[in-house]
Amino acid sequence: MTLDLDACISNLKSGSLLSEAIIHSLCNSIKSLLISESNVVSISSPVTIVGDVHGQFYDLLEIFRIGGELPNTNYLFLGDYVDRGYHSVEVISLLLCYKLRYPSRITLLRGNHESRTITQVYGFYNECLKKYKSPSVWRSFTDIFDYLTLTVVIDNSLFAVHGGLSPSFSTIDELRVLDRFSEIPHDGPIADIMWSDPDTDKPDFAVSPRGAGFTFGSSIVEHFLARNGMNQIVRAHQLCMEGYQELWDGQLVTVWSAPNYCYRCGNKASILEVNDGRIVLNDDIYQGDDNEEEKEKEENNNQQKLIENTLIHSTSINRISTSINRIRVGSKTKKFDCYFNLFDAAPESFLAPKQEAPQYFL
Numbered sequence: 001m002t003l004d005l006d007a008c009i010s011n012l013k014s015g016s017l018l019s020e021a022i023i024h025s026l027c028n029s030i031k032s033l034l035i036s037e038s039n040v041v042s043i044s045s046p047v048t049i050v051g052d053v054h055g056q057f058y059d060l061l062e063i064f065r066i067g068g069e070l071p072n073t074n075y076l077f078l079g080d081y082v083d084r085g086y087h088s089v090e091v092i093s094l095l096l097c098y099k100l101r102y103p104s105r106i107t108l109l110r111g112n113h114e115s116r117t118i119t120q121v122y123g124f125y126n127e128c129l130k131k132y133k134s135p136s137v138w139r140s141f142t143d144i145f146d147y148l149t150l151t152v153v154i155d156n157s158l159f160a161v162h163g164g165l166s167p168s169f170s171t172i173d174e175l176r177v178l179d180r181f182s183e184i185p186h187d188g189p190i191a192d193i194m195w196s197d198p199d200t201d202k203p204d205f206a207v208s209p210r211g212a213g214f215t216f217g218s219s220i221v222e223h224f225l226a227r228n229g230m231n232q233i234v235r236a237h238q239l240c241m242e243g244y245q246e247l248w249d250g251q252l253v254t255v256w257s258a259p260n261y262c263y264r265c266g267n268k269a270s271i272l273e274v275n276d277g278r279i280v281l282n283d284d285i286y287q288g289d290d291n292e293e294e295k296e297k298e299e300n301n302n303q304q305k306l307i308e309n310t311l312i313h314s315t316s317i318n319r320i321s322t323s324i325n326r327i328r329v330g331s332k333t334k335k336f337d338c339y340f341n342l343f344d345a346a347p348e349s350f351l352a353p354k355q356e357a358p359q360y361f362l
C-alpha cells in the first residue's frame with residue numbers, strides 16, 4: 001500500500017480518522033525511522049517544545065496554529081500523546097504522519113503513557129476499540145511506542161526528557177547504550193526518565209508518590225547539569241495551572257500543553273520556543289496587528305462553534321519566550337481543583353516491588 005501522507009494529514013486535520021489499513025501501513029513504515037534514532041537525539045534551535053497533549057486533538061491543532069505549521073516550524077514533543085482526552089487516536093495518527101513526512105523537523109519523545117499497560121487503564125485502549133471495533137490498531141500503535149526515543153539535547157546545552165532524572169545514571173552518555181526497544185520497564189533508568197518529578201522540598205532523590213520513578217531535588221539537578229555541561233532541563237509530565245513552571249532559577253522548566261486538562265481543570269497550556277539554546281520565559285503581551293480585535297472576535301466565535309460541535313474546550317495556549325500570550329478559556333469550562341483527582345499514579349498492574357529511595361552519592 002502506498003501512503004499518501006499529505007492526504008492523510010489533511011484528512012486528519014479535517015476531523016476524519018485514518019482507515020485501519022492505513023494505520024498499519026503508517027506504523028510499519030515509520031518503524032525503521034524511529035529505530036535509527038539514538039536514545040539521545042541531538043537537535044539545534046530554533047525549535048518549539050510541546051509538553052503533554054493527552055488526546056486533546058483540537059488543542060493540538062490550535063498549538064500548530066499558534067506555534068506555526070510544519071515544516072516551517074521545528075517541533076519537539078515531550079511525550080504523553082495518548083490517554084485522558086477523547087482524541088488520542090487522532091493525535092498519535094497526526095504526529096506519526098508528520099514524523100514520517102518531515103523526519104528532521106519533528107522529534108517525538110516517549111512519555112509514560114506510551115505504554116501497553118498504562119493505555120489500558122487511562123483510555124487509549126478503549127478509544128481504539130470504540131473507533132475501530134478491534135484492538136489491532138491499538139496493537140500497532142503501542143508496538144511503535146517501543147521505538148520512540150528517550151531524550152533530546154538541544155544546542156549542546158538543553159536536556160529534554162518527559163519526566164526527569166534517575167539515580168541509575170549520572171551522565172547523558174550512559175543513556176546512549178540503553179536498549180530501549182521494549183515496553184517501559186517498572187524501574188531503572190528508562191522508567192525513571194518517564195516517571196520522575198522534581199521536588200523543591202528534598203534536594204536529593206526520594207520515593208515518588210506516583211509509585212514509579214523518583215522525585216529529585218535541586219542538588220541533583222545542579223550536579224547533573226554541571227557534570228554534563230548542560231544549562232537547563234526541560235520536561236513535561238506534570239500539570240501546571242499556568243502552562244509552565246520554572247524551578248531553581250530556570251535550571252528546570254516544566255512545559256504543559258493540554259489546556260483545560262481533561263476538559264475541566266481550567267489550566268492554561270504553553271509551548272516553549274527555544275532560540276540560541278536557552279529558553280527565555282517572558283510574558284510579553286502580543287502586540288499583534290491592527291485587526292487583533294476582529295481576529296479575537298472571530299476566534300471566539302470559532303471557539304464557541306468548536307465547543308458546541310465537539311464538546312472540546314480548546315482553551316488557553318501560551319506561547320512563551322517570544323510574543324504571544326493569549327488566553328481563551330471556554331465559557332462552559334467547569335473549574336475545580338483537580339490535582340488529586342487527576343494525579344497520574346502508576347496502576348497496580350505496573351507497580352514494581354516496593355523499594356527504598358537509593359542512597360545517591362554525588
Ligand SMILES: [Mn+2]
Nearest residue numbers: 080111112237
Ligand atoms: Mn506523563
